[in-house]
Amino acid sequence: MAYITQLKHLIQNELIPDVEEHIDDIFESIASQKDATVEERAQLEDMQALRDEYKDLLKEINSGDIDEEEAEQLYTELTSMREGEGDEEDDLYDDEEDEDEDDYDEFDLEDEDNQY
Numbered sequence: 001m002a003y004i005t006q007l008k009h010l011i012q013n014e015l016i017p018d019v020e021e022h023i024d025d026i027f028e029s030i031a032s033q034k035d036a037t038v039e040e041r042a043q044l045e046d047m048q049a050l051r052d053e054y055k056d057l058l059k060e061i062n063s064g065d066i067d068e069e070e071a072e073q074l075y076t077e078l079t080s081m082r083e084g085e086g087d088e089e090d091d092l093y094d095d096e097e098d099e100d101e102d103d104y105d106e107f108d109l110e111d112e113d114n115q116y
Helices: 004-032 038-063 068-090 099-114
Strands: none
Touching: 004 038, 004 068
């Protein structure tokens, strides 16, 4: 029952509130612009569908349709997806692949040579 309880908690207290907050943000953006872009409409529909899927999953948990093994798989999948959400932003700057970094070292060396 441990994973069933954890899964239920994750969906009820974290995933659904996060999705609903995102939906609210989209509505606020639409309201401030007086119109929704195609991208905003698509994003809104996706978020609403995701919220509905989470609610359906909660119904299945509450009715006992999900066993412990399935709950473990779902919990693992959902938590790994959630942890991976921020990875996109981390890829924007990668120290190892920064081409400009070497340029700064070259300038530093030239400055040192001119000092003497």
